[in-house]
Amino acid sequence: MEGKKYHHGDLKNALVEAGLEILEESGLPGLSLRAIATRVGVSHTAPKNHFGSLRGLMTAIGTEGFRRHSAFMREGLTEAATRADRLDAAMSGYVRFAEAHPHLFELMFSPLYCDLRDETLGAAARDSYAVLSEISEGLDWPGAEGPDRQRRTEMMLWSLVHGYAQLAKAGQFVGGDDGRPAHSILSVMPRFGYGG
Amino acid sequence: MEGKKYHHGDLKNALVEAGLEILEESGLPGLSLRAIATRVGVSHTAPKNHFGSLRGLMTAIGTEGFRRHSAFMREGLTEAATRADRLDAAMSGYVRFAEAHPHLFELMFSPLYCDLRDETLGAAARDSYAVLSEISEGLDWPGAEGPDRQRRTEMMLWSLVHGYAQLAKAGQFVGGDDGRPAHSILSVMPRFGYGG
DNA sequence: CTCACATATTTCCAGTGTAAATATTTTGCT
DNA sequence: AGCAAAATATTTACACTGGAAATATGTGAG
Structure with missing residues (x-):
């Protein structure tokens, strides 16, 4: 179920990790859906499938x-x-x-x-x-x-x-x-x- | 200095009061520059003269x-x-x-x-x-x-x-x-x- | 009356999150 | 194997945000 053979592979975890990184670098104001998605290399609407919303x-x-x-x-x-x-x-x-x-x-x-x-x-x-x-x-x-x-x-x-x-x-x-x-x-x- | 005879009269205080009201009604996410200004009846850039920024x-x-x-x-x-x-x-x-x-x-x-x-x-x-x-x-x-x-x-x-x-x-x-x-x-x- | 200044508006721009339609890949079933 | 269904990701569009810049309006001093 937690496979690694989709488009990205492990987007769910990658997004969380990217979010944690941005949080350390830019704080809460920098933690935007678009910033997180960009860092992972996906479109800014991709997270919706996994998390629903920001x-x-x-x-x-x-x-x-x-x-x-x-x-x-x-x-x-x-x-x-x-x-x-x-x-x-x-x-x-x-x-x-x-x-x-x-x-x-x-x-x-x-x-x-x-x-x-x-x-x-x-x-x-x-x-x-x-x-x-x-x-x-x-x-x-x-x-x-x-x-x-x-x-x-x-x-x-x-x-x-x-x-x-x-x-x-x-x-x-x-x-x-x-x-x-x-x-x-x-x-x-x-x-x-x-x-x- | 704290006069009451400008366009609005007492915008500075009015904005703070409107902000406090919005805060009670809609919380922090509702506290936008535009919402505050609209409630007072001025444009959303009017507050800039008095407060610089949000x-x-x-x-x-x-x-x-x-x-x-x-x-x-x-x-x-x-x-x-x-x-x-x-x-x-x-x-x-x-x-x-x-x-x-x-x-x-x-x-x-x-x-x-x-x-x-x-x-x-x-x-x-x-x-x-x-x-x-x-x-x-x-x-x-x-x-x-x-x-x-x-x-x-x-x-x-x-x-x-x-x-x-x-x-x-x-x-x-x-x-x-x-x-x-x-x-x-x-x-x-x-x-x-x-x-x- | 006029000039200077404070105040407010208009317009514009780069952002934001999210919804809807579309495209693509993976999976399940026969 | 093949085909349909489901999961995953993109594109596009929209309403919203704060702020910058140029413009307009009102106020007060000389």
């Missing part, structure tokens, strides 16, 4: 984004000794991804570009969320007690790290003369412990 | 957005008795604004639409940040000790509330069958105290 193609790009995002989060996870180290590694990975691929990060979380209810994208996003969920287990923080503790812990960590990534990307945390934030996510994240 | 007009819209944003944050502030109540009020206001005006909120924080280095916008944004800054003073949280404590406390609270608002807006926190989040910002915000 939004569909962007959703596929976002899906690949979530896969890489989850890879970033898991990166330092294996060599982390303690649970606290694992937490730090996952959170750092989250931010590192946003800093390394700001435009892709923007695309992934914006309903303007991505269909967040898409099943394939949802699966990739849940895989990313799974890391955050595992990290959240048993975390102690003032206010944690109460209904839906696990879910609220996930929401707390996710909000914190996502907000940091978003604001850092928007340049709201710039410190010195270089464009980088004055403080890392780790120095802004409360040091909670794991109990029970 | 980006300039959007920056002005974002500036007005920050003014309203800061008003939301200050809303419940006067009737708050304790410092903890003031913190809750400000954070709730932040999120209420994002929920009430999601498209404007998106525009305000995205470099794609707003020139965040604009001086007027910067002033309005700083006024909003001032509330957060005041709320942050003396807040105790594990990890607060160290260099730049005040700034890091602001970053911590801002990241948390901004991330919550962003993710809630993207529908990542939906709980039941209605589209609303399952938990409020207050039930997700660690209960720190004020010491020293």
Whole structure:
């Protein structure tokens, strides 16, 4: 089914890859149907057969984004000794991804570009969320007690790290003369412990 | 200088207001130079004299957005008795604004639409940040000790509330069958105290 | 009254996404 | 094998976008 003997062969994947490249080079404004198609060498209406619309193609790009995002989060996870180290590694990975691929990060979380209810994208996003969920287990923080503790812990960590990534990307945390934030996510994240 | 006796009279303000209306009705994709101009009753190139480009007009819209944003944050502030109540009020206001005006909120924080280095916008944004800054003073949280404590406390609270608002807006926190989040910002915000 | 200037319009252009009709290739069936 | 059907890609056309340039109109100072 995923053959390689059509006109182009593997247009579907080629379009996603071309889109990712353009995103790195020119950002979201450069990510046009015509630019993507031209890069692959097909007409600008060719993507319609595979993705329906630009939004569909962007959703596929976002899906690949979530896969890489989850890879970033898991990166330092294996060599982390303690649970606290694992937490730090996952959170750092989250931010590192946003800093390394700001435009892709923007695309992934914006309903303007991505269909967040898409099943394939949802699966990739849940895989990313799974890391955050595992990290959240048993975390102690003032206010944690109460209904839906696990879910609220996930929401707390996710909000914190996502907000940091978003604001850092928007340049709201710039410190010195270089464009980088004055403080890392780790120095802004409360040091909670794991109990029970 | 801000007279009312030209062709239109007060085009500059009229354009911003029309833009805000369109934003509420049709969201960011509907916010085109031509749509705004048509609503006011002028040609689509008229805004150029006042704002230079669509980006300039959007920056002005974002500036007005920050003014309203800061008003939301200050809303419940006067009737708050304790410092903890003031913190809750400000954070709730932040999120209420994002929920009430999601498209404007998106525009305000995205470099794609707003020139965040604009001086007027910067002033309005700083006024909003001032509330957060005041709320942050003396807040105790594990990890607060160290260099730049005040700034890091602001970053911590801002990241948390901004991330919550962003993710809630993207529908990542939906709980039941209605589209609303399952938990409020207050039930997700660690209960720190004020010491020293 | 006239000149200078600010303001707004008209016209034009290079882009954009998408729909419809057409062309081409691959696949399935007999 | 051959032929029909389906998948894939192109061509063409259209309504829309923001912006540049030239033109028109109104305002205010001398």
